[in-house]
Amino acid sequence: MSTIIRELIAEPLDLPLWEPFKIATGTKDAALNVLIRVVLEDGTTGFGEVAPSPYTTGDTRETVLAVMDQLSSAVVGKDIRSWRGILNETRKLVRYQVAAHSGLEIAVLDAFGKSRGVALADMFGGVKKSVETDITLSLGTPEKAGEDAAKFIKQGFSKLKIKVGMDVQADADRIVAVRDNAPDAEISLDANQAFSPKDAVELVRRANARGANISMFEQPVRKDDFEGMRFVRDHCPLPVAADETVFTPEDALRVVREGVADMINIKVAKCGILGALEIISICRAANLGLMIGAMMESKIGLAASVHLSCGFGCFAHNDLDSVYLLKPFECEGGFTLDGSNFSVEGITGGTGIVYEPK
Ligand SMILES: [Mg+2]
Incomplete structure (x- = not known):
């Protein structure tokens, strides 16, 4: 089983809500999220997701997609067994885009856990x-x-x-x-x-x-x-x-x-x-x-x-x-x-x- 990362894919994920959700800072009608996939050479796929929130975390769907595009070359070709090493490096490249990075962290850890046969919990x-x-x-x-x-x-x-x-x-x-x-x-x-x-x-x-x-x-x-x-x-x-x-x-x-x-x-x-x-x-x-x-x-x-x-x-x-x-x-x-x-x-x-x- 190869543990090398072949691909990092980020794409829009549109999710309808049952009803508009109102909080003190605004109303949401749908979640316009980003799906992130980390694919290993043997096909093992880790899934992550970001729900951008301009007011809270400062992200929009466009900024998340741009960050993932930027991080791709730092992730592809790396060995998933060094998951913390990979994330330490990518974290240095996106100091303020934390929500975007969190989606990558989820996908990397999911891929690691699937590859090693251990549940994240x-x-x-x-x-x-x-x-x-x-x-x-x-x-x-x-x-x-x-x-x-x-x-x-x-x-x-x-x-x-x-x-x-x-x-x-x-x-x-x-x-x-x-x-x-x-x-x-x-x-x-x-x-x-x-x-x-x-x-x-x-x-x-x-x-x-x-x-x-x-x-x-x-x-x-x-x-x-x-x-x-x-x-x-x-x-x-x-x-x-x-x-x-x-x-x-x-x-x-x-x-x-x-x-x-x-x-x-x-x-x-x-x-x-x-x-x-x-x-x-x-x-x-x-x-x-x-x-x-x-x-x-x-x-x-x-x-x-x-x-x-x-x-x-x-x-x-x-x-x-x-x-x-x-x-x-x-x-x-x-x-x-x-x-x-x-x-x-x-x-x-x-x-x-x-x-x-x-
Ligand atoms: Mg709260």
């Missing part, structure tokens, strides 16, 4: 075979939020994440509508940087005064407002999670040093898999909690995060729900889904993804 430690995800309610009216909450509970979800950041009173009304329809659910919030520190605290106060019992608040204020994050943390009786604030291991170190969050939300699109491994170590050493999230990846890219989470078994909160928002399409492997549970049982190489582009 096992390579990361094999701690768990399955993890439970939350599901996210996008911005909208309280009525719609209440209906969605009831629907998701019926489908077997027990953790609901509510996007907030419209307006303190309107958000409090939505949170209470969700609580009324999901009395036993774990409810968390994500403002995607939308609030001032005082408004964030006020939202938690008003919602909890009406019995919301919120479990966690993600990125309440601007990503670079460290003082604001600390203010929210000091004035709210719940854990604060840093999402957009942390892209790199250096960002994670700053969060630890300045004591501005209780947990960090790792996303492969923000830091790649290599960066995720370092951030996990930093959080563990500093007694910070860990959660794992995703962008609008389909099963192809999301599989890497599911394997990372199962393999380490260290994420207190899994926010891996993009597959529920996208319409299904033909794609084998990766994981199996049962309600809110992802399982990697039976995957024997890499993420196990097999996909034939149309």
Whole structure:
């Protein structure tokens, strides 16, 4: 079996959503992603994916395709058994295009795992075979939020994440509508940087005064407002999670040093898999909690995060729900889904993804 990389292929992957998804920074009607394939000389194929997000990671489909074009010559001809060596080199060539690079990391590791016959979850430690995800309610009216909450509970979800950041009173009304329809659910919030520190605290106060019992608040204020994050943390009786604030291991170190969050939300699109491994170590050493999230990846890219989470078994909160928002399409492997549970049982190489582009 040859372990030499023959080809790096990147191409558009259009994925329709069930319904438009609204957060504080905009609305998405479809996911205009990029499919990445790393093909070895023996035909073994590793699959990766990037879900570009101009606001969060600064990528568009065009920039991702351009980066992959640029990296091709640094990847082709290399031996997949030196996966970290290959990625160390390519990472030097694309210092700021992290999301694009993360798609390459996923494809390289998938190819490595398939070539060596080891599932990524096992390579990361094999701690768990399955993890439970939350599901996210996008911005909208309280009525719609209440209906969605009831629907998701019926489908077997027990953790609901509510996007907030419209307006303190309107958000409090939505949170209470969700609580009324999901009395036993774990409810968390994500403002995607939308609030001032005082408004964030006020939202938690008003919602909890009406019995919301919120479990966690993600990125309440601007990503670079460290003082604001600390203010929210000091004035709210719940854990604060840093999402957009942390892209790199250096960002994670700053969060630890300045004591501005209780947990960090790792996303492969923000830091790649290599960066995720370092951030996990930093959080563990500093007694910070860990959660794992995703962008609008389909099963192809999301599989890497599911394997990372199962393999380490260290994420207190899994926010891996993009597959529920996208319409299904033909794609084998990766994981199996049962309600809110992802399982990697039976995957024997890499993420196990097999996909034939149309
Ligand atoms: Mg978030």
